[in-house]
Amino acid sequence: DTEVTQTPKHLVMGMTNKKSLKCEQHMGHRAMYWYKQKAKKPPELMFVYSYEKLSINESVPSRFSPECPNSSLLNLHLHALQPEDSALYLCASSDTGRTEAFFGQGTRLTVV
Amino acid sequence: DAKTTQPNSMESNEEEPVHLPCNHSTISGTDYIHWYRQLPSQGPEYVIHGLTSNVNNRMASLAIAEDRKSSTLILHRATLRDAAVYYCILRGLISNFGNEKLTFGTGTRLTIIP
Numbered sequence: 001d002t003e004v005t006q007t008p009k010h011l012v013m014g015m016t017n018k019k020s021l022k023c024e025q026h027m028g029h030r031a032m033y034w035y036k037q038k039a040k041k042p043p044e045l046m047f048v049y050s051y052e053k054l055s056i057n058e059s060v061p062s063r064f065s066p067e068c069p070n071s072s073l074l075n076l077h078l079h080a081l082q083p084e085d086s087a088l089y090l091c092a093s094s095d096t097g098r099t100e101a102f103f104g105q106g107t108r109l110t111v112v
Numbered sequence: 113d114a115k116t117t118q119p120n121s122m123e124s125n126e127e128e129p130v131h132l133p134c135n136h137s138t139i140s141g142t143d144y145i146h147w148y149r150q151l152p153s154q155g156p157e158y159v160i161h162g163l164t165s166n167v168n169n170r171m172a173s174l175a176i177a178e179d180r181k182s183s184t185l186i187l188h189r190a191t192l193r194d195a196a197v198y199y200c201i202l203r204g205l206i207s208n209f210g211n212e213k214l215t216f217g218t219g220t221r222l223t224i225i226p
Contacts, residue, residue, distance in 0.1 A: 042216035090155050103155035
């Protein structure tokens with residue numbers, strides 16, 4: 001199984017809502033990533049987890065809260081988002097060695 | 113992080129080879145060169161990676177300059193399904209735990225002409 005599965009595929013939420021994005025992989029990868037991608041732009045790194053610990057936070061606003069409950073799961077909790085946070089949110093995983101990263105298909109988030 | 117520079121866009125005819133260049137003049141000795149591509153409405157997918165020597169796989173070839181300051185992704189026979197944004201990425205070690213950033217540059221949008 002070489003898949004990274006993200007749910008939901010699409011999400012529409014109001015600015016006062018709380019929602020969560022989920023990401024799952026069963027490749028035994030110990031590094032997991034969240035990216036944000038706006039239209040026609042490259043993915044921007046948000047967070048990196050290594051061995052279930054947050055290792056990189058790219059100065060992401062606190063309304064985005066990552067969580068890694070176990071080595072297979074990665075969540076992104078969303079609260080009080082703004083319309084400009086609307087984007088494609090991508091999850092990825094990789095071994096901590098110099099190997100390829102696998103990306104999910106993303107969650108298309110719209111904040112209204 | 114070391115940065116990469118790629119042309120914004122390229123066009124190629126179907127069934128012809130495509131050479132996608134990438135400059136990475138500030139690459140460090142431990143950085144691997146990775147290529148990913150992103151098809152429309154999909155997440156990025158891995159294409160190939162290398163350190164110093166040229167690499168081949170079923171999707172493409174990677175030619176790395178001797179000084180490692182540039183590389184070229186070669187698609188030997190482009191098809192319409194190869195139309196995508198191609199990203200050249202340097203994977204740099206940032207901690208003793210082996211955490212590595214995957215930082216995307218602007219990429220090259222490849223158009224295949226039938």
